[in-house]
Amino acid sequence: MSRTPHEAEEMRPRTLAEKVWDAHVVRTGGAQPDLLYIDLHLLHEVTSPQAFDGLRQAGRKVRRTDLTIATEDHNTPTDNLFTIADPTSRKQIETLRANCEEFGVRIHSLGDDNQGVVHVVGPQLGLTQPGMTVVCGDSHTSTHGAFGSIAFGIGTSEVEHVLATQTLPQAKPKYMAVTVNGSLPEGVSAKDLILKIISITGTGGGKGHIVEYRGQAIEELSMEGRMTVCNMSIEWGAKAGLIAPDERTFAYVQGRPHAPQGEDWDAAVEYWRTLKTDEGAVFDKEIVIDAASLSPFVTWGTNPGQGVELSGNVPDPNDFDDPIQRTTAASALEYMGLEAGTPMREVPVDVVFLGSCTNGRIEDLRTAAEVIKGRRVAEGVTMMVVPGSAKVREQAMAEGLDQVFTEAGADWRFAGCSMCLGMNPDQLTPGQRAASTSNRNFEGRQGKGGRTHLVSPAVAAATAVTGRLASPADL
Amino acid sequence: MDKFTTHTGRVAPLRRSNVDTDQIIPAVYLKRVTKTGFEDGLFAEWREDEQFLLNQEAYKHATILVTGTEFGTGSSREHAVWALKDYGFKAVVAPRFGDIFRGNSLKNGLLTVELPEAAVEELWALAEANPDTEVTVDLVACEVRAGDRAWGFEFDEFLRWRMMEGLDDVALTLRDEDKIAAYESNRDAWRPRTLPAQV
Numbered sequence: 171m172s173r174t175p176h177e178a179e180e181m182r183p184r185t186l187a188e189k190v191w192d193a194h195v196v197r198t199g200g201a202q203p204d205l206l207y208i209d210l211h212l213l214h215e216v217t218s219p220q221a222f223d224g225l226r227q228a229g230r231k232v233r234r235t236d237l238t239i240a241t242e243d244h245n246t247p248t249d250n251l252f253t254i255a256d257p258t259s260r261k262q263i264e265t266l267r268a269n270c271e272e273f274g275v276r277i278h279s280l281g282d283d284n285q286g287v288v289h290v291v292g293p294q295l296g297l298t299q300p301g302m303t304v305v306c307g308d309s310h311t312s313t314h315g316a317f318g319s320i321a322f323g324i325g326t327s328e329v330e331h332v333l334a335t336q337t338l339p340q341a342k343p344k345y346m347a348v349t350v351n352g353s354l355p356e357g358v359s360a361k362d363l364i365l366k367i368i369s370i371t372g373t374g375g376g377k378g379h380i381v382e383y384r385g386q387a388i389e390e391l392s393m394e395g396r397m398t399v400c401n402m403s404i405e406w407g408a409k410a411g412l413i414a415p416d417e418r419t420f421a422y423v424q425g426r427p428h429a430p431q432g433e434d435w436d437a438a439v440e441y442w443r444t445l446k447t448d449e450g451a452v453f454d455k456e457i458v459i460d461a462a463s464l465s466p467f468v469t470w471g472t473n474p475g476q477g478v479e480l481s482g483n484v485p486d487p488n489d490f491d492d493p494i495q496r497t498t499a500a501s502a503l504e505y506m507g508l509e510a511g512t513p514m515r516e517v518p519v520d521v522v523f524l525g526s527c528t529n530g531r532i533e534d535l536r537t538a539a540e541v542i543k544g545r546r547v548a549e550g551v552t553m554m555v556v557p558g559s560a561k562v563r564e565q566a567m568a569e570g571l572d573q574v575f576t577e578a579g580a581d582w583r584f585a586g587c588s589m590c591l592g593m594n595p596d597q598l599t600p601g602q603r604a605a606s607t608s609n610r611n612f613e614g615r616q617g618k619g620g621r622t623h624l625v626s627p628a629v630a631a632a633t634a635v636t637g638r639l640a641s642p643a644d645l
Numbered sequence: 646m647d648k649f650t651t652h653t654g655r656v657a658p659l660r661r662s663n664v665d666t667d668q669i670i671p672a673v674y675l676k677r678v679t680k681t682g683f684e685d686g687l688f689a690e691w692r693e694d695e696q697f698l699l700n701q702e703a704y705k706h707a708t709i710l711v712t713g714t715e716f717g718t719g720s721s722r723e724h725a726v727w728a729l730k731d732y733g734f735k736a737v738v739a740p741r742f743g744d745i746f747r748g749n750s751l752k753n754g755l756l757t758v759e760l761p762e763a764a765v766e767e768l769w770a771l772a773e774a775n776p777d778t779e780v781t782v783d784l785v786a787c788e789v790r791a792g793d794r795a796w797g798f799e800f801d802e803f804l805r806w807r808m809m810e811g812l813d814d815v816a817l818t819l820r821d822e823d824k825i826a827a828y829e830s831n832r833d834a835w836r837p838r839t840l841p842a843q844v
Contacts, residue, residue: 196828197821201803205821207828209836217721219678228815233825236840245676258676265678276839297837309721309745325723325749327814335818337825341801373663374715374741407718409744434835441833473663473718494662494714494762501661591720593672610719612667614690 183448185345186414187380190320190445194303196337203341209302209319211332212288213240213275215266216593217307221330222269232273234336239297240270240277243287244593248556248583251281259594273333286559286585289313289527293397294561296426300415300442305332310527310609312403315412316396317419318445320380322410343409344454346379347447350387352461357643359537360395361529361607361626363387364402365467367459369477376408379455382447383413387461393422394533401528402609405474414446466641468514469611469624471502476611478514480629480641486510505613506621507601514639517623521604522553522634523616524627525583526590529607530558534627535566539574541631541642546579548637553580554596556588580634592617605633647754648811651783652735654708656772657698662713666746669717669725683724684731699732703776711738711768717746717757726750736782738789740765751804752814756782760789764796784809 184192197205211234218240225231232238245259254260263280270277278284284291289310292298300318305311309323324338332338348367368375383399391399396413403411420439423429430438466480476499478485487499487510503510508517524530524538535557547553555575557563563585566572572582589596590608598604598620607630611622623639632640674686691697698704710729716739717725726749729737736756750757760768771778771791781790784805789796807814818825 197824201806202817203803205818205824207825207832210839216675217723220680220723223678223680224815230815236838239839244672256676262676262678297839299837302836307721307723309719323721323745325721325726325745325752327723327749327752331815331818334815335822335825336829337818339814339818373718374743377741377744404719404745407715407743428837428839430835430837437833438835473665498662591667591672593675610665610667612665612719614671615667618671618690 183450185447185451185453186318186382186445187320187345187412190301190303190318193301203339205337206303206340208305208332208336208338209237210292210297210304211238212292212304212306212311213238213266213329214243214288214306214308215262216244217326218269218329219262219265220326221333222273224330225273225333230334232275232333235274235276237336238275238333240266240275241285241288241291242266242279244587244591246280246586247594248586248588248596251584255595283560286561287527287530287587289401290531290558290562293317294426294559296423296428299423299429299438300419301445305338309404310401312408312411313397313401313527315400315403315410316393317423318412318415318442320410320412323404343380344378346376346381346455346457347453348381348383348457348459350383350385350459350461352386353390354387354461354464357628357641358464358466359626359628360391360398362464362467364399365469365474365477365624366464367457368402368406368475369467370457371406372475373405373473374407376403376406379408381408381411383411384447388413389416392533393418394531397531398528402474405609415442466626466629468629468639470506470508470514471499472505472611472613474609474611474624476502477624480514480639482514484508484510484512484514515644517639518603518637519551519605519623519633519639520602521598522551522630523556523589523604523606523608524553524630525556525558525588526608527558528609529627530556530562532562532565534607535562535571536569538627538631539571541628541645542578542580542635543574545635545645547634551634551637553634554583554589555580556583556596557585559585589616591615605630605639646752646811646813649754649756649808650785651781652708652756653779653781654735655706655776656709656711656768656778656780657704657707658769658772659698659710659712660769663715663718664712665719666717666722666725666743667719670722670728675722675724680727681731683728686724687728687732708733708735709738709780709782710734711765711772713765714740714762716742718743721745723749723753726753726755730755738765738768738782751808754808754811756784756808758782758789758798760796760798764789767794
């Protein structure tokens with residue numbers, strides 16, 4: 171459907187996101203929103219049981235099991251592969267397995283080579299490709315936008331809708347560009363960039379928009395880095411975030427288990443090359459950022475927009491002009507147990523978490539390992555390394571990264587969402603402070619009363635060594 | 646889904662902004678495989694504090710939550726909506742909502758209404774001055790009313806109709822099953838599949 175009738179008619183310049191949108195419209199016009207076809211539906215154990223129940227009650231089946239895939243990630247243990255201590259977690263996973271069996275859905279369960287965090291598994295299997303629509307009952311589905319696809323998180327009612335119809339009614343979004351000019355300085359990563367962007371826009375700045383990240387710094391990012399950026403689109407409220415596919419994208423996809431082959435590959439690449447914003451296409455909004463001005467970035471508060479340069483200080487709530495921001499900052503500092511004016515580099519941590527769909531890919535583990543190699547995790551600090559998938563874990567072990575981490579005193583775990591959301595036993599205890607490569611520093615997210623600073627993998631590793639928020643340059 | 650036309654009840658004035666879905670219901674409560682019974686998870690951590698709004702006798706029977714901006718940001722968990730509903734809320738009023746949360750609410754008969762900050766501030770003041778103040782959220786007239794005060798709100802016409810009729814999205818979409826099938830017959834053959842071809 172890459173050359174749709176819509177496209178033949180549409181001669182006006184369009185953004186990348188509009189092209190992908192238009193190529194998936196099943197029904198448009200009239201009072202109802204556009205009906206979009208969904209190319210790939212990812213499932214996990216937490217947001218799917220009630221959706222399968224809905225199908226059963228209505229006597230419906232899964233319309234396209236061949237466009238659907240499940241994995242176990244949110245509840246899974248990371249200290250072993252097979253014993254799920256919490257009976258409710260076990261029940262949820264068993265329910266997913268039973269549902270997949272009953273409805274004929276492919277599943278990668280604990281112990282399977284392809285088990286892992288759903289947003290790591292899709293790309294690694296080559297199921298995520300340019301120009302697709304990808305959905306999952308998980309807000310970090312925006313990760314897949316790194317391939318030039320429209321990918322977004324949905325609720326359980328929508329999961330049921332996609333299972334039953336392979337489509338979703340969607341109101342037309344607005345389109346925004348985030349243009350990052352110049353190159354990121356040495357030591358500044360995709361994570362630092364996206365944290366900076368969110369600190370500018372706030373948690374609601376992207377609302378209603380599909381955002382295209384573009385510009386030299388974005389083009390220079392690896393696919394892993396692009397996934398990190400797109401992953402956190404939801405943290406500033408965007409509907410989705412995407413990046414135009416290029417040679418780097420094609421090279422990443424090529425040869426993976428589900429990549430097109432032979433003539434199909436050529437046809438696919440020919441289409442994928444058209445997936446870029448046309449000259450003269452108009453965005454509803456644009457943000458321009460100068461990459462050269464960036465430096466390692468961390469959060470100080472309880473939402474991802476409350477961030478500051480690592481070289482900066484904990485802000486003073488009184489310095490915010492907006493009264494809402496002022497009260498939010500004050501309550502965040504109280505929750506975080508931080509004093510205004512404290513240099514971020516003086517903030518001590520108890521736990522370092524390296525992992526998640528944001529930063530649990532092989533490149534993230536390599537970056538952290540390079541920093542920590544030959545060094546030790548500081549006395550009194552616990553570092554947990556949780557690969558994003560069983561495959562990432564296997565690859566890391568083949569490269570000896572597990573050795574690097576364990577020799578430094580870090581804990582080497584099995585794949586899963588783990589402490590990113592603390593649904594399994596990997597949780598902070600009340601008052602514990604973490605430097606985390608995950609995506610949300612919400613109150614209690616990583617464990618009741620836990621305090622989270624969002625950081626890049628390099629900052630996480632350096633922080634583990636010094637016991638205080640630090641970058642590799644500080645070592 | 647339950648139909649929603651109009652609701653009159655008391656207000657819980659939650660003076661907080663950026664209430665993400667992890668605050669509405671922490672992840673440890675998401676392990677159930679049913680669609681009901683989530684009321685104990687609602688604002689679970691805050692409710693441990695005896696002074697928390699919903700623990701105060703005056704607000705225990707509120708059915709309309711009025712809260713600060715960016716309510717329901719973060720995780721896509723529909724459990725946040727189920728928890729609010731199971732607890733007894735019929736409507737939530739805020740200056741702005743997280744998109745996924747808003748979509749989820751309207752698919753479950755929980756009305757989410759966007760009113761400007763000033764109106765929210767007035768509603769807070771009314772409910773704080775007199776917790777028994779009755780407020781009406783009227784989807785037919787697209788209006789929130791309290792005594793002689795009234796604030797209009799905008800609402801997508803299609804979503805409003807669906808909510809007022811209590812319609813099931815899947816059934817609506819399946820009316821266009823022929824269009825879905827037509828689209829499918831035109832999809833490029835090289836598009837990835839998770840299983841060998843089914844159709």
